[in-house]
Amino acid sequence: MSPARYPQILDDPLRNRGTAFTAEQRRVLGLDGLLPPAIESLDEQVARSIEVFRRRPRPIDQYLYLRELQDTNLVLYYRLLVDHLEEVLPIVYTPTVGLACQRFHRIFRRPRGLTLPYTERHRLPELLGNRRQPSVDVIVVTDGERILGLGDQGSGGLGIPIGKLALYTAIGGLDPGRTLPIVLDVGTNNEERLADPGYLGWRHERIAGPEYEDFVERFVQAVETELPRAMIQWEDFASHNARPILDRYRDRICSFNDDIQGTAAVAVGALRGAIRVAGSRPRDQRIVVLGAGSAAIGVADEIRQALVDDGLGADEARRRFWVLDVDGLLTEERSDLSPEQRVYARPASEDLSAGATLADVVWAVRPTALLGLSTARDAFTEEVVRAMASHCERPIIFPLSNPTARSEADPADLERWTDGRALVATGSPYPAIQRHGGEVPVSQSNNVYVFPGVGLGVVAAQAARVTDRMLRAGSAALGALSPALRDPDAPLLPPISALRDVAAEVALGVAVAAVEDGVAPERSREDLRARIARARWSPVYPD
Numbered sequence: 001m002s003p004a005r006y007p008q009i010l011d012d013p014l015r016n017r018g019t020a021f022t023a024e025q026r027r028v029l030g031l032d033g034l035l036p037p038a039i040e041s042l043d044e045q046v047a048r049s050i051e052v053f054r055r056r057p058r059p060i061d062q063y064l065y066l067r068e069l070q071d072t073n074l075v076l077y078y079r080l081l082v083d084h085l086e087e088v089l090p091i092v093y094t095p096t097v098g099l100a101c102q103r104f105h106r107i108f109r110r111p112r113g114l115t116l117p118y119t120e121r122h123r124l125p126e127l128l129g130n131r132r133q134p135s136v137d138v139i140v141v142t143d144g145e146r147i148l149g150l151g152d153q154g155s156g157g158l159g160i161p162i163g164k165l166a167l168y169t170a171i172g173g174l175d176p177g178r179t180l181p182i183v184l185d186v187g188t189n190n191e192e193r194l195a196d197p198g199y200l201g202w203r204h205e206r207i208a209g210p211e212y213e214d215f216v217e218r219f220v221q222a223v224e225t226e227l228p229r230a231m232i233q234w235e236d237f238a239s240h241n242a243r244p245i246l247d248r249y250r251d252r253i254c255s256f257n258d259d260i261q262g263t264a265a266v267a268v269g270a271l272r273g274a275i276r277v278a279g280s281r282p283r284d285q286r287i288v289v290l291g292a293g294s295a296a297i298g299v300a301d302e303i304r305q306a307l308v309d310d311g312l313g314a315d316e317a318r319r320r321f322w323v324l325d326v327d328g329l330l331t332e333e334r335s336d337l338s339p340e341q342r343v344y345a346r347p348a349s350e351d352l353s354a355g356a357t358l359a360d361v362v363w364a365v366r367p368t369a370l371l372g373l374s375t376a377r378d379a380f381t382e383e384v385v386r387a388m389a390s391h392c393e394r395p396i397i398f399p400l401s402n403p404t405a406r407s408e409a410d411p412a413d414l415e416r417w418t419d420g421r422a423l424v425a426t427g428s429p430y431p432a433i434q435r436h437g438g439e440v441p442v443s444q445s446n447n448v449y450v451f452p453g454v455g456l457g458v459v460a461a462q463a464a465r466v467t468d469r470m471l472r473a474g475s476a477a478l479g480a481l482s483p484a485l486r487d488p489d490a491p492l493l494p495p496i497s498a499l500r501d502v503a504a505e506v507a508l509g510v511a512v513a514a515v516e517d518g519v520a521p522e523r524s525r526e527d528l529r530a531r532i533a534r535a536r537w538s539p540v541y542p543d
């Protein structure tokens with residue numbers, strides 16, 4: 001009896017080629033008999049795989065198919081993503097990834113990334129040492145408390161870092177063998193999960209206060225020790241933790257918060273295009289924001305800066321905002337506001353009181369722009385939108401909440417209620433709207449336009465920090481690519497199919513700013529451009 005000699009290469013997604021192994025490779029590696037006899041090219045594998053994908057009945061089945069592919073053959077997986085980005089993005093990412101997080105414990109098959117439970121807080125360096133990837137460029141980490149607009153998903157939140165990092169590679173071109181998704185499992189306050197015997201996370205209410213802060217600190221220290229060169233992207237933390245964590249670590253380690261800073265960078269990019277199409281200027285805007293969480297305040301802060309850059313004084317720029325949360329308008333008499341929210345509190349002397357609704361505010365303020373980061377489905381009602389359109393020739397309306405089921409409005413309704421005058425961008429993907437017998441794509445103002453380029457720029461420039469100026473430079477690079485700048489009938493953002501090119505431009509802006517800010521080694525713009533091109537991993541089988 002000869003010993004079994006199963007070749008491990010078939011179980012290594014980084015090296016496996018499946019049916020693309022050549023006859024010679026099969027013979028040398030001992031793969032004969034283990035694979036069907038047909039030998040396919042990568043293109044043929046992609047063609048077959050996208051067919052299988054299309055036949056899966058529901059988005060969640062398609063998600064599972066792609067995750068299987070990701071666990072089996074990374075070149076094929078990423079080639080499929082790159083070649084069919086527009087089609088698969090809503091599956092790998094928002095909105096389907098949200099459902100995958102909600103069902104995480106039902107669909108779990110194989111480990112990907114790391115789950116760091118609070119109970120193991122004394123062993124975090126050891127747990128990090130158990131990772132598959134020897135070197136890591138980018139970590140995306142969540143604690144699962146605010147997954148999209150779906151609330152607390154506990155350790156099921158790991159689906160989000162997995163999805164974000166898939167796009168770091170497919171769009172940014174980061175080496176998939178050097179990215180690491182992580183969930184900090186600090187418990188969950190989701191009653192449904194806690195009551196579900198099938199829940200796989202730590203069955204405990206969320207850790208909070210000093211214990212929570214200590215745990216995050218331990219995590220950061222473990223990364224500093226084990227992976228000192230990795231950039232950390234903080235993702236989908238609840239507002240009460242998102243801002244403090246960002247502020248605590250941004251000057252200490254290379255890190256940024258995607259929901260606060262990435263979202264702001266793309267929203268400002270899209271808004272600049274919209275303002276130009278409206279024939280207006282940033283300093284002429286009156287902006288109503290529904291939602292006052294970390295994403296909304298991050299977006300408002302960056303727009304406020306754009307108003308100041310366009311000539312408004314700091315106070316005047318601040319007075320151009322009316323921000324509402326679940327309890328109504330932010331006003332000075334409210335005692336529940338954080339310092340970041342208080343910046344936007346309206347003076348008590350104004351007519352609008354704390355109880356003012358969105359419709360009251362829109363009637364009174366006559367805004368030029370209405371932004372939604374509230375998770376409140378259909379909150380931009382016909383009444384609100386018609387009121388806005390009655391005083392504004394080109395109302396800018398951005399329902400940015402995710403996933404689709406949390407969106408403040410459907411673009412087709414906005415189109416109807418404003419007779420096609422609204423300038424729209426959404427957070428989640430929507431089908432094109434019909435106008436004059438033709439189709440007009442809906443721009444997706446989602447941080448996916450920014451974070452892959454930030455990662456690529458940071459890696460290529462070897463940046464040690466992510467500064468505000470780096471994100472602003474990324475945003476400006478994106479803004480300059482707005483098709484609407486050249487054609488007022490064109491979309492506010494480049495199409496999804498152009499995201500890889502967008503990432504290269506965002507990366508260049510980020511890298512140049514990193515050098516200017518002294519957080520990356522001195523290099524010329526041309527040198528940085530070449531480094532960005534060289535840093536990109538391509539989904540091809542190596543010779």
Ligand SMILES: NC(=O)c1ccc[n+]([C@@H]2O[C@H](COP(=O)([O-])OP(=O)(O)OC[C@H]3O[C@@H](n4cnc5c(N)ncnc54)[C@H](O)[C@@H]3O)[C@@H](O)[C@H]2O)c1
Pocket residue numbers: 146147148149150238239258259260263290291292293294295296324325326327372373374375376379400401402403406426427428445446447448
């Ligand atoms: N498009 C993007 O790129 C992008 C990026 C980040 C976040 N988001 C989305 O933005 C939303 C908010 O994210 P966040 O991190 O700020 O969340 P959050 O939970 O911190 O904030 C939500 C805010 O909305 C307010 N709110 C809730 N219900 C409301 C209602 N009925 N009316 C008015 N306000 C209401 C809350 O009071 C709170 O201020 C989420 O849906 C998220 O998916 C989109």
Ligand SMILES: O=C(O)C[C@H](O)C(=O)O
Pocket residue numbers: 094147148149236258259401402427446447448
């Ligand atoms: O994940 C997304 O689609 C965007 C954003 O980070 C969010 O939390 O909604």
Ligand SMILES: [Mg+2]
Pocket residue numbers: 148235236258259
């Ligand atoms: Mg997010």
